[in-house]
Amino acid sequence: MVFTGLGVLSPVGSDPAAFYAALLAGVSGVRPIAAFAVPTLPCRLAGEVQGYDGKKFLPAGNRDARKGLNKMARTVQFGFTTAVKAWEDAGGPLKGQIDPFRFGVEYGCVMVATETEDLAAGAKATTTGRPHSVDYAAWGTTGLGLVPPQWMLKYLPNMPACHASIYADAQGPNNTITAGDAASLLALGEAFRIVQRDLADAFLVGGCDSRINPVSYSRHTTFQELTRRNDLGDAAVQPFGLNRSGTVLGEGAAVFVAEELTAAQKRGVRIDGELVGFASGFDRGLTGTVLASVLRSALKEAGIAPADVDHVNANAGGFARLDAWEAKAIHAVFGGTTDVYAPKAQLGATGAASGLLELAASVLALKHGTLPGTRNAAEVDPALGVRVVTAPRPVAKPYAVKINATPMGQCAAAVVRRWDS
Amino acid sequence: MRRRVVMTGMGAVTPVGHSVAATFAALLEGTSGVDRITHFDARTFPTTFAAEVKNFDLAEFVPDAARFKKCGSNTRFALAAAQMALADADFRGVDRGRVGVYLGAGEGSEDFDTVISGVGMATTDGRAVDHGAFARAAVAMLDGEREAELEMNTSAGHLADEFELLGPNYTCLTACAASAQALGEAAAMIRHGDADAMLAGGAHSMIHPFGVTGFNLLTALSTHNADPKKASRPFDLTRTGFVLGEGAGMIVLEEYEHARKRGATIYAELTGYGTTGDAYRMTDPHPAARGAGKCMAAAIADAGIRPDQIGYVNAHGTSTQANDESETTGIKMALGAAAYTTPVSSIKSMLGHLIAAGGVVELMVAVLAMRQGVVPPTINYETPDPACDLDYVPNFARQVAGVRHVLSNSFGFGGQNIALVASKMA
Numbered sequence: 001m002v003f004t005g006l007g008v009l010s011p012v013g014s015d016p017a018a019f020y021a022a023l024l025a026g027v028s029g030v031r032p033i034a035a036f037a038v039p040t041l042p043c044r045l046a047g048e049v050q051g052y053d054g055k056k057f058l059p060a061g062n063r064d065a066r067k068g069l070n071k072m073a074r075t076v077q078f079g080f081t082t083a084v085k086a087w088e089d090a091g092g093p094l095k096g097q098i099d100p101f102r103f104g105v106e107y108g109c110v111m112v113a114t115e116t117e118d119l120a121a122g123a124k125a126t127t128t129g130r131p132h133s134v135d136y137a138a139w140g141t142t143g144l145g146l147v148p149p150q151w152m153l154k155y156l157p158n159m160p161a162c163h164a165s166i167y168a169d170a171q172g173p174n175n176t177i178t179a180g181d182a183a184s185l186l187a188l189g190e191a192f193r194i195v196q197r198d199l200a201d202a203f204l205v206g207g208c209d210s211r212i213n214p215v216s217y218s219r220h221t222t223f224q225e226l227t228r229r230n231d232l233g234d235a236a237v238q239p240f241g242l243n244r245s246g247t248v249l250g251e252g253a254a255v256f257v258a259e260e261l262t263a264a265q266k267r268g269v270r271i272d273g274e275l276v277g278f279a280s281g282f283d284r285g286l287t288g289t290v291l292a293s294v295l296r297s298a299l300k301e302a303g304i305a306p307a308d309v310d311h312v313n314a315n316a317g318g319f320a321r322l323d324a325w326e327a328k329a330i331h332a333v334f335g336g337t338t339d340v341y342a343p344k345a346q347l348g349a350t351g352a353a354s355g356l357l358e359l360a361a362s363v364l365a366l367k368h369g370t371l372p373g374t375r376n377a378a379e380v381d382p383a384l385g386v387r388v389v390t391a392p393r394p395v396a397k398p399y400a401v402k403i404n405a406t407p408m409g410q411c412a413a414a415v416v417r418r419w420d421s
Numbered sequence: 422m423r424r425r426v427v428m429t430g431m432g433a434v435t436p437v438g439h440s441v442a443a444t445f446a447a448l449l450e451g452t453s454g455v456d457r458i459t460h461f462d463a464r465t466f467p468t469t470f471a472a473e474v475k476n477f478d479l480a481e482f483v484p485d486a487a488r489f490k491k492c493g494s495n496t497r498f499a500l501a502a503a504q505m506a507l508a509d510a511d512f513r514g515v516d517r518g519r520v521g522v523y524l525g526a527g528e529g530s531e532d533f534d535t536v537i538s539g540v541g542m543a544t545t546d547g548r549a550v551d552h553g554a555f556a557r558a559a560v561a562m563l564d565g566e567r568e569a570e571l572e573m574n575t576s577a578g579h580l581a582d583e584f585e586l587l588g589p590n591y592t593c594l595t596a597c598a599a600s601a602q603a604l605g606e607a608a609a610m611i612r613h614g615d616a617d618a619m620l621a622g623g624a625h626s627m628i629h630p631f632g633v634t635g636f637n638l639l640t641a642l643s644t645h646n647a648d649p650k651k652a653s654r655p656f657d658l659t660r661t662g663f664v665l666g667e668g669a670g671m672i673v674l675e676e677y678e679h680a681r682k683r684g685a686t687i688y689a690e691l692t693g694y695g696t697t698g699d700a701y702r703m704t705d706p707h708p709a710a711r712g713a714g715k716c717m718a719a720a721i722a723d724a725g726i727r728p729d730q731i732g733y734v735n736a737h738g739t740s741t742q743a744n745d746e747s748e749t750t751g752i753k754m755a756l757g758a759a760a761y762t763t764p765v766s767s768i769k770s771m772l773g774h775l776i777a778a779g780g781v782v783e784l785m786v787a788v789l790a791m792r793q794g795v796v797p798p799t800i801n802y803e804t805p806d807p808a809c810d811l812d813y814v815p816n817f818a819r820q821v822a823g824v825r826h827v828l829s830n831s832f833g834f835g836g837q838n839i840a841l842v843a844s845k846m847a
Binding site: 038130152283 | 461462463464465466467518521522526528533534535536537538539540541542543544546547548549550551552553555556557558559560561562563564565566568569571572573574575577578581582585586587588589590591592593594595596602606609610612613615630631634635636637638639696697698699700701702703704711712715833834835836837
């Protein structure tokens with residue numbers, strides 16, 4: 001399965017070229033939160049996509065698509081407009097026909113929070129300022145009716161995949177994986193398997209997430225491992241760092257057009273890279289043994305040895321325990337001699353988008369020949385036994401490995417290869 | 422030849438029973454699980470009823486149930502169903518490193534009281550909201566452990582943790598198609614060799630104020646408050662919408678040789694899986710059942726059988742105008758003339774709609790119908806709809822002989838269509 005189109009929306013760039021250039025230049029998307037005033041929250045930094053306007057990503061003539069944005073929460077807009085860009089990048093419907101029933105959609109997307117404005121009128125009519133207190137009788141008679149009729153549809157996690165399928169007339173398999181920070185890499189793996197069993201020729205494979213809104217940010221503040229080092233600004237996220245203090249939330253989207261090789265060649269489209277191995281598992285108790293075996297399985301499917309890998313693109317985001325766990329597994333499989341690159345330092349933790357957004361960095365690096373350096377990695381924890389690449393350097397080998405994981409233990413690894421025709 | 426996938430264990434928690442056997446027996450009796458909502462005060466909501474799971478106590482199923490007290494009811498139902506399924510499959514001694522989890526599962530119950538009271542504190546005019554003020558209020562009120570449990574990957578994570586299942590761990594949410602899709606993709610993983618067995622199914626509850634609010638606003642729910650047990654009436658001319666249910670179902674899927682070697686009891690083989698997208702609209706199914714018909718046909722083809730070999734169809738049958746009509750059209754597309762002679766029933770008439778968990782419970786019931794030679798009815802079927810002209814097994818269970826293949830449909834908001842075929846072991 002090869003990659004033939006890419007759409008990217010990120011805190012450091014809103015198309016693949018700008019994204020890759022910013023990663024190479026060491027630009028950080030981690031900044032004080034601009035979306036709303038948060039003076040009292042412990043973590044006031046985030047990787048925001050600033051100035052996003054969905055309409056700018058849609059064809060000017062497509063009024064239906066532009067109007068449809070009103071029915072989408074920001075996360076859904078991210079996923080949808082990035083799919084439109086990816087599909088255009090792959091030549092779209094103009095460049096050869098794809099059988100609609102063999103054109104699938106796979107997304108990673110998780111909880112999408114309600115916008116508080118949608119609930120404001122109902123809340124005002126049913127609350128009196130007492131915490132946790134809502135007048136249910138009033139909500140049923142009055143409050144509920146003050147919520148916009150299509151409210152729920154703005155927030156269902158399968159809506160990005162739904163809107164993308166309608167736009168591209170993709171009538172094949174359509175799934176949305178909701179497995180937290182591993183979601184979009186798991187979605188890619190599932191699309192890969194569906195192509196392997198010859199049920200589809202092409203996929204839109206995406207991930208999207210936006211949690212820098214009042215409801216999501218408040219919720220995640222209460223349970224995510226977020227840094228309190230607001231003073232560090234763009235140096236706050238330190239993957240594998242000796243003084244790592246947690247991560248920051250990021251937001252964004254990435255969508256790949258992925259096609260079976262002969263179908264892509266028949267369409268005569270550009271090829272950016274190839275997915276050659278995938279595996280996933282659950283590392284119970286975060287011992288590292290399952291992630292190591294997942295890595296070995298993915299390499300085995302790719303038919304390569306650890307020494308063939310140019311770099312490991314890590315999940316690490318400054319997490320105390322999860323970074324150490326990942327390092328242990330990387331060390332077990334690769335020893336300390338393979339370069340490790342961690343894009344979260346520049347992007348923040350982009351949740352369901354992270355798998356594919358971070359993978360895009362490796363696909364672009366293999367294609368263009370230069371691997372970006374990991375930002376904020378001057379002081380890597382020596383106990384972790386990983387060699388973190390800190391400055392851009394030429395790509396030396398044709399393969400990269402991407403890891404994503406959740407704090408519970410869901411983990412996945414994908415092996416991609418540079419396309420050499 | 423592809424690896425064969427069989428079903429070797431089942432467990433369920435539903436509005437009519439806390440096990441698969443109890444659920445199936447109640448369904449054959451035509452028992453409705455629908456009643457007034459007790460989870461919150463819904464007396465003034467447009468819809469005041471749902472099919473709730475009654476008298477459920479997780480401590481009957483797992484040791485140290487208190488550990489899960491901050492989990493959503495979705496996870497608690499999932500743990501009980503999984504425990505029953507794994508015990509049923511007698512999984513002692515099986516290498517758990519090659520067993521994964523794939524759920525179609527929803528979110529935990531969102532904290533309605535906190536969100537609404539927080540928004541109320543942060544708005545003066547009922548339109549604009551002071552986001553900083555909301556965040557201040559919300560962070561002070563929210564319980565971090567509960568918030569973490571809202572995330573959709575937690576149910577599958579808890580199952581893997583509790584039962585030591587180290588293989589692939591997936592969660593999908595394609596609305597009402599999710600757990601059927603989970604079964605189909607889990608079976609595909611076994612066929613591909615990514616796992617030897619998968620615990621697959623779903624768990625969901627949307628019987629909470631946000632859930633009822635959202636579906637009421639979409640006018641998708643029946644508002645037949647005068648007689649709740651009559652509200653879910655799939656394929657009946659006077660149907661007015663679906664009824665929310667809740668629960669969980671889990672099936673142990675296992676590679677056939679793996680099951681045979683350890684002498685496992687085999688319920689059925691999962692022979693067919695069809696999956697399509699409507700690519701049409703967000704909530705309405707394609708009126709000509711383009712995607713639904715195609716996915717049923719694909720599942721039947723995947724099973725390697727003829728359409729007239731399907732002996733029973735467990736319908737998605739939501740009791741909405743749009744679904745029941747387009748599903749009927751789709752069944753005719755896929756089964757041809759045999760559509761008119763094949764029993765089709767919707768157990769949503771009794772269980773309500775378990776949303777993400779619906780598909781798995783419906784497949785189990787279809788398998789038990791095949792094994793026991795009796796299909797559950799569609800209750801509340803009183804006034805035939807000319808647009809729905811198949812044999813819906815009205816009101817009473819029916820003996821059927823010689824059924825070797827059953828079809829189960831699940832269609833999601835957003836256009837995801839799933840059809841599964843299960844077959845008696847040859």
